[in-house]
Amino acid sequence: MNDLTHFDESGRSRMVDVxxxxxxxxxxxxxxxxxxxxxxxxxxxxxxxxxxxxxxxAQVAGIMAAKKTGSIIPxxxxxxxxxxxxxxxxxxxxxxxxxxxxAKIIDRTGVEMEALMAVTAACLTxxxxxxxxxxxxxxxxxxxxxxxxxxxGTYVYAG
Amino acid sequence: MNDLTHFDESGRSRMVDVxxxxxxxxxxxxxxxxxxxxxxxxxxxxxxxxxxxxxxxAQVAGIMAAKKTGSIIPxxxxxxxxxxxxxxxxxxxxxxxxxxxxAKIIDRTGVEMEALMAVTAACLTxxxxxxxxxxxxxxxxxxxxxxxxxxxGTYVYAG
Amino acid sequence: MNDLTHFDESGRSRMVDVxxxxxxxxxxxxxxxxxxxxxxxxxxxxxxxxxxxxxxxAQVAGIMAAKKTGSIIPxxxxxxxxxxxxxxxxxxxxxxxxxxxxAKIIDRTGVEMEALMAVTAACLTxxxxxxxxxxxxxxxxxxxxxxxxxxxGTYVYAG
Amino acid sequence: MNDLTHFDESGRSRMVDVxxxxxxxxxxxxxxxxxxxxxxxxxxxxxxxxxxxxxxxAQVAGIMAAKKTGSIIPxxxxxxxxxxxxxxxxxxxxxxxxxxxxAKIIDRTGVEMEALMAVTAACLTxxxxxxxxxxxxxxxxxxxxxxxxxxxGTYVYAG
Amino acid sequence: MNDLTHFDESGRSRMVDVxxxxxxxxxxxxxxxxxxxxxxxxxxxxxxxxxxxxxxxAQVAGIMAAKKTGSIIPxxxxxxxxxxxxxxxxxxxxxxxxxxxxAKIIDRTGVEMEALMAVTAACLTxxxxxxxxxxxxxxxxxxxxxxxxxxxGTYVYAG
Amino acid sequence: MNDLTHFDESGRSRMVDVxxxxxxxxxxxxxxxxxxxxxxxxxxxxxxxxxxxxxxxAQVAGIMAAKKTGSIIPxxxxxxxxxxxxxxxxxxxxxxxxxxxxAKIIDRTGVEMEALMAVTAACLTxxxxxxxxxxxxxxxxxxxxxxxxxxxGTYVYAG
Numbered sequence: 001m002n003d004l005t006h007f008d009e010s011g012r013s014r015m016v017d018v019x020x021x022x023x024x025x026x027x028x029x030x031x032x033x034x035x036x037x038x039x040x041x042x043x044x045x046x047x048x049x050x051x052x053x054x055x056x057x058a059q060v061a062g063i064m065a066a067k068k069t070g071s072i073i074p075x076x077x078x079x080x081x082x083x084x085x086x087x088x089x090x091x092x093x094x095x096x097x098x099x100x101x102x103a104k105i106i107d108r109t110g111v112e113m114e115a116l117m118a119v120t121a122a123c124l125t126x127x128x129x130x131x132x133x134x135x136x137x138x139x140x141x142x143x144x145x146x147x148x149x150x151x152x153g154t155y156v157y158a159g
Numbered sequence: 160m161n162d163l164t165h166f167d168e169s170g171r172s173r174m175v176d177v178x179x180x181x182x183x184x185x186x187x188x189x190x191x192x193x194x195x196x197x198x199x200x201x202x203x204x205x206x207x208x209x210x211x212x213x214x215x216x217a218q219v220a221g222i223m224a225a226k227k228t229g230s231i232i233p234x235x236x237x238x239x240x241x242x243x244x245x246x247x248x249x250x251x252x253x254x255x256x257x258x259x260x261x262a263k264i265i266d267r268t269g270v271e272m273e274a275l276m277a278v279t280a281a282c283l284t285x286x287x288x289x290x291x292x293x294x295x296x297x298x299x300x301x302x303x304x305x306x307x308x309x310x311x312g313t314y315v316y317a318g
Numbered sequence: 319m320n321d322l323t324h325f326d327e328s329g330r331s332r333m334v335d336v337x338x339x340x341x342x343x344x345x346x347x348x349x350x351x352x353x354x355x356x357x358x359x360x361x362x363x364x365x366x367x368x369x370x371x372x373x374x375x376a377q378v379a380g381i382m383a384a385k386k387t388g389s390i391i392p393x394x395x396x397x398x399x400x401x402x403x404x405x406x407x408x409x410x411x412x413x414x415x416x417x418x419x420x421a422k423i424i425d426r427t428g429v430e431m432e433a434l435m436a437v438t439a440a441c442l443t444x445x446x447x448x449x450x451x452x453x454x455x456x457x458x459x460x461x462x463x464x465x466x467x468x469x470x471g472t473y474v475y476a477g
Numbered sequence: 478m479n480d481l482t483h484f485d486e487s488g489r490s491r492m493v494d495v496x497x498x499x500x501x502x503x504x505x506x507x508x509x510x511x512x513x514x515x516x517x518x519x520x521x522x523x524x525x526x527x528x529x530x531x532x533x534x535a536q537v538a539g540i541m542a543a544k545k546t547g548s549i550i551p552x553x554x555x556x557x558x559x560x561x562x563x564x565x566x567x568x569x570x571x572x573x574x575x576x577x578x579x580a581k582i583i584d585r586t587g588v589e590m591e592a593l594m595a596v597t598a599a600c601l602t603x604x605x606x607x608x609x610x611x612x613x614x615x616x617x618x619x620x621x622x623x624x625x626x627x628x629x630g631t632y633v634y635a636g
Numbered sequence: 637m638n639d640l641t642h643f644d645e646s647g648r649s650r651m652v653d654v655x656x657x658x659x660x661x662x663x664x665x666x667x668x669x670x671x672x673x674x675x676x677x678x679x680x681x682x683x684x685x686x687x688x689x690x691x692x693x694a695q696v697a698g699i700m701a702a703k704k705t706g707s708i709i710p711x712x713x714x715x716x717x718x719x720x721x722x723x724x725x726x727x728x729x730x731x732x733x734x735x736x737x738x739a740k741i742i743d744r745t746g747v748e749m750e751a752l753m754a755v756t757a758a759c760l761t762x763x764x765x766x767x768x769x770x771x772x773x774x775x776x777x778x779x780x781x782x783x784x785x786x787x788x789g790t791y792v793y794a795g
Numbered sequence: 796m797n798d799l800t801h802f803d804e805s806g807r808s809r810m811v812d813v814x815x816x817x818x819x820x821x822x823x824x825x826x827x828x829x830x831x832x833x834x835x836x837x838x839x840x841x842x843x844x845x846x847x848x849x850x851x852x853a854q855v856a857g858i859m860a861a862k863k864t865g866s867i868i869p870x871x872x873x874x875x876x877x878x879x880x881x882x883x884x885x886x887x888x889x890x891x892x893x894x895x896x897x898a899k900i901i902d903r904t905g906v907e908m909e910a911l912m913a914v915t916a917a918c919l920t921x922x923x924x925x926x927x928x929x930x931x932x933x934x935x936x937x938x939x940x941x942x943x944x945x946x947x948g949t950y951v952y953a954g
Contacts, residue, residue: 017401083653242494
């Protein structure tokens with residue numbers, strides 16, 4: 001049904017009732033990109049920051065944030081993810097880092113928000129750890145790349 | 160000092176020591192923008208969603224997330240904000256909603272991450288509440304607009 | 319069995335073992351009432367507070383608190399609610415607002431505490447948002463109205 | 478100013494700016510009462526529940542909840558309490574237990590909500606631990622008894 | 637498979653994918669021991685601390701911490717425990733208190749970390765409540781005693 | 796005063812009132828040690844686990860847990876740490892890893908528990924990330940090494 005499902009009859013928000021849905025495997029992948037100064041990119045990727053630790057911390061942040069999605073996004077159902085995985089794609093020419101996160105669950109509702117939350121927290125962590133040298137960083141193109149499972153089926157971002 | 164201040168000598172991350180700094184008034188404003196389908200925009204802004212509640216929920220989400228920043232971003236100091244305020248700027252032509260958040264504190268470290276977290280959580284909440292009708296929404300241009308206070312002084316985004 | 323089930327043999331508290339129970343649909347509805355000065359009531363309900371936002375914030379607070387019940391009430395099982403819905407009933411003559419919350423789950427234990435927590439957090443939020451003009455507000459008649467599902471069956475408050 | 482201070486100009490809620498206030502000692506005491514069946518009261522108070530542990534757990538719940546107030550009540554400032562103390566007053570004739578909580582802080586805003594949250598969480602914990610034998614319990618008369626400190630001065634409930 | 641399962645191909649950590657596993661009953665028991673000065677032990681066990689409340693608070697702390705394991709240990713799956721029980725074994729001769737915790741769940745992954753977290757939080761709570769009289773306390777021998785359920789079967793600590 | 800300061804007159808626990816204390820610089824260092832099988836140690840330290848990531852994740856876990864101390868240990872005051880730093884000392888002969896954490900604050904109460912919590916969470920994270928290959932690991936010798944600041948002055952573990 002083509003509805004803003006978080007609103008009840010009187011226009012107020014609610015947590016959508018999924019009691020009637022069946023638990024099935026749900027999977028979602030989201031993406032986001034941090035843009036930065038060339039020097040910042042060089043220092044993160046291998047220059048003067050040893051061992052890529054910015055991304056190691058960002059990855060832990062993303063995974064932990066995915067688990068907290070239901071306590072940050074008001075109308076999200078609390079969910080027990082069965083998997084969260086993150087990948088980082090450095091784009092040398094554009095001095096950008098793309099972050100992707102994939103979340104999985106076997107439950108009655110999807111995990112798009114969990115994947116988006118993981119991506120967002122990881123990007124913000126990159127910002128936080130580098131802001132002392134580069135306050136002009138920006139985060140863009142946060143979106144859902146793909147989701148599968150559930151009654152609404154598979155969605156793939158058309159690009 | 161022009162350093163990635165979250166790393167100690169051996170290359171590992173840490174929460175930067177701010178014990179020597181003085182508590183002063185710090186303020187930061189961040190921005191982010193949700194882009195969506197025209198119909199989604201119309202329904203949020205006044206059409207078939209009564210009373211703009213998507214933005215009301217997004218605003219509460221942003222304020223509550225700002226307070227949790229230190230538990231989401233690993234190297235952020237825990238902080239007791241003295242103020243968080245959010246504003247929403249609909250851009251009718253582009254069917255976008257810009258979200259701005261301003262955070263304040265009187266403490267030894269700045270609140271840029273708190274403002275960014277508020278913006279991000281609000282944008283994700285808009286996504287969550289409308290995703291049933293529009294999975295292609297994206298969030299972009301998350302950045303710091305301005306910050307003041309502290310030893311590094313005032314920063315204004317050059318645009 | 320008619321027992322204070324949160325205590326083990328030696329008189330200490332514990333989180334009751336529900337491993338042997340079957341997951342079934344459980345539902346609970348709770349209620350609570352905020353009493354206030356007539357002027358406070360008028361301002362919330364339509365007078366000088368635009369758009370009923372006190373109740374909008376209270377509703378978000380209630381839904382988010384329901385999801386945190388297991389981390390606030392020590393012996394409650396952590397649960398992933400499948401639905402939370404809230405309703406507000408203004409009583410003009412008594413300048414009171416009654417708050418009702420209904421929670422649902424498919425699990426091995428009931429959701430009475432989640433419904434009660436949602437009601438309570440919503441009532442406290444009303445208090446918080448109006449306390450600058452009315453410190454004498456009070457919250458009363460917090461109780462379970464109805465619950466169904468599980469081995470103990472259906473309970474309806476006798477009034 | 479006699480205003481609903483959680484709303485900004487456009488009618489939306491915000492976390493009130495207290496940056497201009499001075500940190501002073503603030504104190505608040507709140508109360509709430511659980512009413513129950515006579516047998517429930519007897520078992521809690523000394524009969525077949527050894528050592529009064531229901532109240533011990535309720536007390537821990539109240540203290541821990543007071544510390545979480547800013548993450549449960551949306552517009553509350555996050556605060557670092559310097560003290561929380563709880564007292565329980567059994568009323569044998571009415572088979573009721575009154576819960577009182579006193580919170581203190583040296584900060585720019587008051588702690589009324591923290592005291593109210595402590596009382597409420599303790600009352601709900603009593604409910605939770607006894608609900609297997611008495612689902613008809615109710616919680617009432619949650620209110621502020623007294624507060625002091627800050628620009629608005631001392632308030633004492635008139636009864 | 638004999639692998640450090642929290643690392644993906646490129647050496648980064650992740651939350652292991654358990655989507656393919658079957659939900660079965662999992663159980664784990666962990667232990668830990670607090671060593672202290674003889675006077676501290678005497679005061680906890682019955683002397684001048686009435687009613688053993690240190691252990692009552694430690695028990696609540698352990699149970700509540702077990703529920704938070706997934707938000708403290710980065711790569712742990714969030715889990716909804718069906719049971720947590722704690723036991724305290726005073727060792728008079730050595731003025732030690734051994735803490736044991738048993739956690740249960742019906743899910744796709746084990747609860748070893750939940751049992752260990754419960755034990756650890758309880759031991760730290762004992763430390764916290766007695767540190768004013770004994771800063772030299774130490775906590776040792778935190779380990780898994782037994783676990784059962786799941787593909788890796790039963791493990792019993794060999795001593 | 797030589798008292799178990801977490802108990803009030805009637806033997807119940809409370810969060811100690813520190814309103815009368817002065818904010819001064821407080822610092823605490825704690826330690827803990829994970830013992831493991833030789834092969835586990837080798838794989839963590841450089842063998843088949845690339846880049847020491849177990850310790851990187853453990854370090855993030857420790858820092859984040861330090862910030863949550865007040866929500867895990869019931870009678871701890873909530874505190875805004877100004878610094879947390881962690882160090883790892885591998886002991887090749889004994890195939891042990893010692894974890895040390897130092898916390899700082901300028902406040903009315905000490906940070907011993909925060910340092911101990913950081914150490915404990917880091918040790919448990921090492922356990923979690925290696926438990927698939929070594930369930931017999933144990934954590935011992937968790938203790939305070941040093942603390943300074945506040946009325947009780949400096950304490951150094953005598954060893």
